[in-house]
Amino acid sequence: MLFAVGGWDNSKHFSAIAADETKRRRFIESCAEFLKNTGVDGVDVDWEYPVTGGAHEGVPADKENYVRLLRKLRERLDRLQQETGRTHRYAISLASAAGEWSIRPGYDLKGILEHIDFINLMTYDYYGAW
Structure with a gap:
């Protein structure tokens, strides 16, 4: 069982966390403490979306x-x-956009895959009223 952190609206915090050593360390320690205290098996990072942004712009x-x-x-x-x-x-694990328009500019897949176990692709945005 994994716990997920982030999501559409809460992804606004990831750019600052990932860019700053102190914030990054605090985030990582809070994940480690949660895992230690709950017995959960891991974490799913749901950053929507690096660089391209989702509800909030990336850099x-x-x-x-x-x-x-x-x-x-x-x-x-x-x-x-x-x-x-x-x-x-x-x-x-991480939750990732499935579209090339988000993956290509926002994800260094080779670098990412060295450190994670799997990727959950969010494919629900391929079809819709738009």
């Missing part, structure tokens, strides 16, 4: 900063696994 640096955030999160959760004696690695 070009989001693409690189997202990889940094996920790398630091992986490092911390691997340490937490050692600290707690957990036999299975904590999972990290």
Whole structure:
């Protein structure tokens, strides 16, 4: 079981968190504490969307900063696994746009995939009244 953080409206915080070492560390520590205290198996990062934005605009640096955030999160959760004696690695996933118009400018997939376990593609925006 994973817990999700972010989403359409709460993604407005990710650019600042990913860009700032102190905020990034605080975010990661809060995730680690939650996992430790609840026994949940991992975290799903739902940033809608790096660089291109969703409800809130992103910035070009989001693409690189997202990889940094996920790398630091992986490092911390691997340490937490050692600290707690957990036999299975904590999972990290992310919810991602499925459209090339969001993926290409906003995601360094090669960099991201080094640090996460899987991606949940949000495909519900392909068809609609528009």
